[in-house]
Amino acid sequence: MSVDNISFMKELFQKKVEILYHTKAGSGYFKIGLAFPELARISRPGQFVMVRLPDRYIPLLRRPFSVHNRLVEGDAINGIELLYKVVGETTQAMSELKAGDLLDVLGPLGNGFTFPEGIQNVFLVAGGVGVASLYYLALDLAERRAVRPTVFLGGCSATDILCRKGFESIGSRVQITTEDCSLGEKGVVTSLVQKALEVDGKPQMIYACGPTGMLKAVSDLARTYDVSCQISLETVMACGFGVCLGCVVEKTGSPGAYLHACTDGPVFDYRAIRI
């Protein structure tokens, strides 16, 4: 199915958009600002876009990236920002683009995080570049609901710890772990989350995004401490809109039943899927 044939989806845009800026965000990480106001106006934290380099057939398939922020100037919403890590062919080619170049963007896609009314006490748990979507969530919670989440950032090394100042500037307390002990405590991020659950008590919701192993560990903590928890998957995706079946995840409690990470997710209640 081509992009032209997915007009059944409401509020979905596909366009070659101008790159407004493109800056390094640390070793191997970049932030890219895209002029896409119509998409920015309706995107929610946890949603993503599928990106392709225009006029190239390799890589053929689009790649998914979370909306990291909206570009706002006064009352005007001008576009979106992505935060990405260079890991392979597409991200390497993206990293060579400059302001004024074009990127082919489709979105917004996916369900996004949900936020039950009245909750105040929230944990955000990010592994590496999983912070991309959680940062947008934190900004939204601070701006629209006056909620300042407690943030847990984990990475292999200090260079994988991103957005710390941004979280602190909205009043969030940030706790950090690195596996090589180059920043914060040595170890994995879930050990700090467990400590906080023991010492500070339970939050009303945990939101987590990162590698599958981390999401499993966060889900185990949610189960053990009986805390509501939403996890955002970084599953490999080929189409992003429910057609290729490349992103299926097993549904719990229904043997043989599957959900699509792209259309039913990427955000799931941890109890809904087996990862």
Ligand SMILES: Cc1cc2nc3c(=O)[nH]c(=O)nc-3n(C[C@H](O)[C@H](O)[C@H](O)COP(=O)(O)OP(=O)(O)OC[C@H]3O[C@@H](n4cnc5c(N)ncnc54)[C@H](O)[C@@H]3O)c2cc1C
């Ligand atoms: C909903 C969603 C949101 C995402 N948001 C972001 C984001 O905001 N920022 C960001 O940097 N990345 C994000 N990702 C991951 C991103 O899509 C991949 O890093 C990207 O597709 C890699 O493309 P590539 O062509 O550069 O690498 P490839 O050449 O396709 O792959 C290079 C290597 O990375 C591995 N790889 C590729 N995709 C993934 C993945 N999803 N998880 C683990 N390993 C992978 C491959 O197995 C391979 O070893 C997101 C993924 C999903 C599903």
Ligand code: FES
């Ligand atoms: S990525 Fe194609 S069905 Fe989900």
